[in-house]
Amino acid sequence: MAEYSALSLLKNAFTGNKDWKPAWRKPDPKASYDVIVIGGGGHGLSTAYYLAKEHGITNVAVLEKGWLGSGNVGRNTTAVRSNYLLPSNTRFYEHSMKMWENLSHDLNYNVMFSQRGCLNLAHTPAQFDDYARRGNAMRHLGVDAELMTVAEIKRLVPALDVSGSARFPIFGGLMQPRAGSARHDAVAWGYARGADRRGVDIIENCEVTGFLRDGDRITGVSTTRGEIRAKKVALAVAGSTGRVMQLAGIDKMPIESHVLQAFVTESLKPIIDTILTFGMGHFYISQSDKGGLVYGGDLDGYNSYAQRGSLPIVDEVMSEMLALFPGLARVRMLRSWGGVCDMTMDGSPIITTGPLPGMYLNCGWCYGGFKATPASGWCFAWTIAKDEPHDFNAPFTLDRFHRGLVIDDKGQGATPRLH
Secondary structure, three states: OOOOOHHHHHHHHOOOOOOOOOOOOOOOOOOEEEEEEEOOOHHHHHHHHHHHHHHOOOOEEEEOOOOOOOOHHHOOOOEEOOOOOOHHHHHHHHHHHHHHOOHHHHHOOOOOOEOOOEEEEEOOHHHHHHHHHHHHHHHHOOOOOEEEOHHHHHHHOOOOOOOOOOOOOOOEEEEEOOOEEOOHHHHHHHHHHHHHOOOOEEEOOOOEEEEEEEOOEEEEEEEOOEEEEEEEEEEOOHHHHHHHHHHOOOOOOOEEEEEEEEEEEEEOOOOOOOEEEOOOOOOEEEEOOOOEEEEEEEEEEEEOOOOOOOHHHHHHHHHHHHHHOHHHOOOOEEEEEEEEEEEEOOOOOEEEEOOOOOEEEEEOOOOOOOOOHHHHHHHHHHHHHHOOOOOOOOOOOOOHHHHOOOOOOOOOOOOHHHO
16 A cells, blocks of 8 residues: 655656556455445545544455545535534534644545634624524534634635625624635545555445345345445435435435535636635635635525526626625635535434444434544444444434434524525
8 A cells, every 4th residue: 555755755756657566456346245335435535444443444445336426525615613502513624623733644645624713694683693693602512713803814815895875784704713624535535545555445436236135134135236234234325315315215315406506717826715605695715825715605495306406596696705705706716616516404424324224314404524534434434333322423314304303503494595
């Protein structure tokens, strides 16, 4: 396996970088495994990595229908934060934040995690008061949070329109200084390499077409590369959860799939040294290390499995961006992309055993999937290995929707697309 260090970098520099070893193997699937993880995105790869690293379960296969990084892990705006209100979410995402802070060292792979902060703008006095409430709740649980005045915001983001004539005047904001961003491809590659070097088989171009059963118990999967049996089968397929669960005979899930678009502009000189979110709509923006502005907005309200966007969302997102940054009106957009989000009824994820014997489910990440990658895989691996949840993911069950124990951080009610 490839090992990364200053010495290996120097050595390969003298050979034209032609002698690097592959980051992971390309094995053929075996007839059976202890655990099959369906989905080769961030959550599936991190689950396999922590199964091997934390629990010593190395006879694991990760099945990916395409290539690694072709799903949501490569189709997001890379934000990492833990600025939630409700304790269940705050504890989980703060656990993920602490894992992010050591992830490059843990994986021996630079995931380019940059803690530049995340600033939520408040546009009314009432919204500023609500941010103070959220900030106090965060600090009560040991999470960093700071209220910022308009003058402080102007010094941090000079290009932002903070004038009294702005379409949406700014009254302050809530900053989480430890928040930041990471390189999404590097996260996938780092986990893939880390899992592979511990014996996990990563099998690309291997689409699951059905499930093998012994009565109600799931005993394996049918794939485009043949049948593969396993003691345990775990799903981490994000927006495709509904379709894959139908293959197991489960037609109803408390989720909907929606397309979320994102955009990047031409490269500019540094103008935004943080992640910024709009308080009077759904808009977020940061600047990449290449200089492009990376930004996105709300979901397309139409249910879809298509990894592409729509023009009405383009118009909405651009309008919100120019309300904050009128000076960007002539900047050129280079490209856009779409990821399929699995939106739950309460906006919080599902990491649980079941719903069938031998099956384990990780889904419902809404907007929070990328930032949750380390903690999601860590908690899911615990759940698979021990057949019970860890305290961090114990609230994220399927039966909470039956029992009325919803975790609705935004207070939007049972409308998935609003979360």
